[in-house]
Amino acid sequence: MNDEQLHRHLVGRQGSRRDLNTPVLVIDRDALDRNIARMADFxxxxxxxxxxxxxxxxxxDIARRQIAAGALGVCCAKLGEAEALADEGITGILITSPVVSAPAIERLIALNDRCEGLMCTADNPMAARAIAAAIAASGGPPLTVLVDIDPGIHRTGVADAQAAVALFRTIAAEPSLLYGGVQYYCGLQQHIESFAEREAAMRERAEYLRGVLDALEQAGGKPPIVTGGGTGTHRIDAALGLFTELQVGSYVFMDDQYRACALTGEEDEVPFETALMIDSRVISANSPGMVTLDAGFKSLATDAEPPTIAEGAAEGTAFFFMGDEQGALVNMAGNLPELDSIVTLRAPHCDPTVNLYDTYHVVSGNTLVDLWPVTARGRSR
Structure with a gap:
């Protein structure tokens, strides 16, 4: 049975969160909406x-809430994500990873025909010319392209100011392309836990970006858009005076990785709330000092520390993975939840955790209020 069959009848029933089949991906709708509003206000x-x-x-569903709160649109890491959201009427999409293969470019051109405000990034003149040729052959509308600048990760992006200028000139020379500006996403800096250290790292990277922007302006390519930034650096990004827009993502959920970071520089100030959780259930309680949950590797991202416990277990209780399907709660003081108890876990890393589920179970308090599909789940190509 799918989530609709299992849980739709619980929507609106007081206290129905307790009756969800676990493990289940849960959104606190009220916290989510407050997070969206706070970032929009900022x-x-x-x-x-x-x-x-x-x-x-x-x-x-979440993209619509962000746009209703004032967002221009959304970023998508992959073409498949953009296609899935565009199918649901989302506009103003920026694809942040390069699109280079012939089959992918064909899909990109088709998407540009039906998605208002679509933009993509490029970091190689060869790729830009291939996109331009495909548009010219199809007779479709021009596509806006941003120059992706490598911030030092060496993942994607032009390597230096000279390469940025060369790519700008390639884009500007193609009638079927529109030069939109630049992308500069400093992913390595997002999770530096100390605000002061994160700020110092970003200011150093900002000086590099300023040099690239100066070179582009001197070449006649002053960027209309400078997009980048993230949840971890948003306060710093705003003070740099370089960005025109922010690509913040995880603020809507606030996973454990971002909860570990001082986001504002003010002691004990946490500007966003935990809105994404995984409800799990105690399925075995036969070993002293330990109980077993029904959430394991297949229910939670494993690229970070194990999840922390939001509700349902005493302070001092720790979670350990016990394999694909199970996890353990350990408390040597013996203060553990009973069989069939619900234990709510925070997501260690929200993006890959979300990609494990088909459906968000949206709650207000302890009542299920809606089911939202994870629209672009698995759309990684």
């Missing part, structure tokens, strides 16, 4: 636009 107060990264949530 951007507006700092003269910045928002194009939140949908790779975090992969959800048309």
């Amino acid at each position: 951007a507006g107060a700092n003269g910045l636009k928002l194009r939140p990264h949908a790779k975090t949530h992969k959800s048309a």
Whole structure:
């Protein structure tokens, strides 16, 4: 049975969260909406636009809420994500990873025909010319392309200011392409836990970006859009005076990785709430000091520390993975939840955790209020 069959009848029933089949991906709708509003208010107060990264949530329902709160559109890491969200009417999409193969370019051109405000990035003149040729052959509308600048990760992006200028000139020379500006996403800096250290790292990277922007302007390519930034650096990004829009993503959920970071520089200030959780259930309680949950590797991202416990277990209880299907709660003091108890876990890393599920179970308090599909789940190509 799928989630609709299992749980639709529980929507609106008081206290129905307790009756969900576990493990289950849960959104606190009220916390989610407060997070969306707070980031929108922050951007507006700092003269910045928002194009939140949908790779975090992969959800048309959440994208609509972000756009209703003032976002220009959303970012998508992959072409498949963009196609899935565009099918649900989402516009203003920026594809943040390069599109280079002939089959992918064909899909990109088809998407440009039906998605208002579509943009993509490129980091190689060969790829830009291939996209331009495909558009010219199809007779479709021009596509806006941003120059992706490598911030030092060496994952994607032009390697230096000279390469940025060369790519700008390639884009500007193609009648079927529109030069949109640049992308500069400093992923390595997002999770530096100390605000002061993160700020110092970003200011160093900002000086590099400033040099590239100066070179582009001197070549006649002053960027209309400078997009980048993230949840971890958003306060710093706003103060740099370089970005026109922010690609913040995880602020909507606040996973454990971001909860570990001082986001504001103010002691004990946490600007966003935990809105994404995994409800699990105690399925075995036969060993002293330990109980077994029904959530394991297949229910939670494993690229970070094990999840922390939000509700349902005493302080001092720790989670350990016990394989694909199970996890363990250990408390040597013996203060553990009973058989069939619900234990709520925070997502260790939200993006890959979300990609394990078909459906968000949206709650207000302890009542299930809606089911939202994870629209772009698995759309990684």
